[in-house]
Amino acid sequence: MKKILSILTISLIILSCGKDNAKSIEKIIEEGNLQDLRSKRTEIITEQQEVTNKLKQIDKAIAALDSVKKLPLVTTIIAKDTLFNHYLELQGNVETKKNIVLYPEMSGILTRIYVKQGQKVSKGQLLARIDDGGLSQQLSQVEVQAQLAKTTFDRQKRLWEQKIGSEIQFLEAKTNFEAQQNVVSQIKRQLARTTVNAPFSGVIDDIITEQGSVVSPGQTPVIRIVNLDDMYIETEVPERYITSITIGKDVEVYFPVLNKTITTKIRQVGNYINPNNRSFMVEIGVPSNGGTVKPNLTAKVKINDYTNEKAILIPQSIISENAEGDQYTYVTSGKNSENIAEAKRVIIKTGKTQGDLIEITEGVLNGDAVISEGARSVKDGQKVKILN
DSSP states (O other): OHHHHHHHHHHHHHHHTHHHHHHHHHHHHHHTOHHHHHHHHHHHHHHHHHHHHHHHHHHHHHHHHOTTOOOOEEOEEEOOEEEEEEEEEEEEEEEESSEEEEOOSSOEEEEEEOOOTTOEEOTTOEEEEEOOTTHHHHHHHHHHHHHHHHHHHHHHHHHHHTTOSOHHHHHHHHHHHHHHHHHHHHHHHHHHTTEEEOSSSEEEEEEOSOTTOEEOTTTSOOEEEEOTTSEEEEEEEEGGGTTTOOTTOEEEEEETTTTEEEEEEEEEEOSOOBTTTTEEEEEEEEOOGGGTSOTTOEEEEEEEEEEEEEEEEEEGGGOEEOTTSOEEEEEEEOOOTTSEEEEEEEEEEEEEEETTEEEEEESOOTTOEEEOTTGGGOOTTOEEEEOO
């Protein structure tokens, strides 16, 4: 605008010189005298500089008197100390150590299943039975023989204590009795393998093999039992967080399928770094929450790895970077009654981020007015008009 005004002023001056000046210039050009042409050019340049200087003086006077001059319009936010919790976001699945499939310990026909799907059972409860192949009858026979051997041993023992009979008779009776006891114990152990019992209290989740089927040890799954009282989320954490992720840290768990968030804590931290991905495992306790949370459910985990009770937070969008790689933003100072202030550029250092906000560790103090909207259109030391 100033350049256009200067050109118009010069034009007016040249026109104001009248026809005589115009003719004299034309006449000088017509005469073709190089020295006269150079002299005339110098004269016009001097006149132009004088006009430019006068315009600068006028602009300065106008700026001093004009209270509505155009200034960059900005808004500011007041930096305040605030509690800042940073969360490490990970993903994991719900697990439980009490979710197992029971297999038989002996081959045979699955003669009886005593439970139904969805039924609650107690630890040690009989769930199913396999045909014992006559072991029950054998047990009855050997128990009779064991009882006879015990009676014989007891009598021989009393006689031996009375110094009646030989020592060899006493030892034979004792040996026979102990042998019969071992036989009874062995058959009882074999009979115990013909039953399927609950290893812990829980719920029958699935009856896998139907009654009457032939089963084999380690090959035929019979029943799945689940306990939802001790569930957890297992997730991998990068090794750089090993000092900040500890037992007892607060955790927010979000289940997308349930659209539900719960608050819990880390209950176990692994002591082994996986060399393949440089991470360690953590266990996060999860309550059953009325049975809605189930094993293998996907979960988004937010672990509180950093807390600052007096943090300065500003939007990341108002931070810029100079050619040296330093980050900076603008604060205002000297605000007058008309909300006009001076923009001051400050070099800052940043910390953790959370969403759109970033922590300022150096450069901005509590109470500083930081330029938000319009931050990228101002310069250091420039006057600005604050709208808010």
